[in-house]
């Protein structure tokens with residue numbers, strides 16, 4: 001069973017083809033991605049209207065590229081999947097519109113996928129795929145959540161951020177330090193030259209006793225420090241502040257993940273979403289989990305941020321689990337705001 005997946009929820013157009021025949025993890029046959037980072041960089045962040053227009057320009061050439069790479073034709077595709085939400089409404093509509101019209105023209109079923117389910121399942125495409133059940137730490141630009149995952153479609157929210165997401169904390173702090181969008185990778189690079197203990201920054205909700213996060217206070221503390229240092233901040237001070245910010249975010253993510261593992265008694269952790277690419281986070285999680293006999297799984301680095309592979313994978317896994325009806329109606333809507341807890345979790 002061949003699944004074509006289309007991702008267009010934010011600033012990446014991603015397309016991929018998976019083979020979900022049989023019961024094993026769907027195989028990734030090909031994937032292609034166009035990142036809009038360069039286009040949005042001039043504005044210091046994502047401009048939604050520009051994002052939608054660029055998805056329109058990119059999506060069909062990317063579909064052709066993916067089919068060519070896999071040496072398949074569109075007639076071979078069994079299901080067309082697209083990101084239905086959450087994300088930018090206009091951007092989502094491009095993927096949904098293209099998926100549904102393509103499916104209608106081919107007479108094939110279509111399927112709307114939850115973007116976060118894609119992230120969460122993306123480590124299944126790695127060389128070291130997880131087994132159920134596990135705790136998932138989902139850290140993207142818009143979400144920071146800890147979840148208990150017992151099987152495909154069974155996602156119990158254990159805790160989440162009450163304000164900014166971890167990726168947002170990286171991005172906003174980076175902006176305060178004069179770094180370009182997207183701030184996460186830029187801040188991490190600068191942090192490599194700094195001392196993470198140079199500035200004492202808050203670790204919000206670290207001892208709250210629950211599994212919730214809060215990052216907006218951290219951003220304010222970074223702003224206060226940056227103001228104190230003023231315009232003439234030395235390169236070393238900037239690197240130290242970047243390193244201290246990263247250290248604070250990572251410490252909270254690691255401690256809360258360990259607490260979730262302790263609370264659930266599970267011995268497996270899956271990390272997904274853009275911030276999952278962060279090297280310090282990976283190092284610290286690996287070290288802490290090794291000590292406790294816990295296995296940690298990550299997506300391949302290039303599949304941490306948004307991509308089509310995770311959408312084609314999630315669609316394939318949901319079909320294999322019997323969670324989806326084969327849908328031949330081509331009317332569609334998108335869900336810019338959509339909680340993972342609201343997706344269908346019982347067989348169709």
Ligand code: KG4
Nearest residue numbers: 140141142167184185274275277278305306
């Ligand atoms: O999952 P993702 O691609 O998009 C959303 O669904 O939001 O995550 C993007 C987020 C951005 O906030 C970006 O700055 C952050 O992931 N990010 C990183 C790194 N790579 C991406 N944050 C810290 N360190 C990184 N290496």
Ligand code: ZN
Nearest residue numbers: 119140305306
């Ligand atoms: Zn994402």
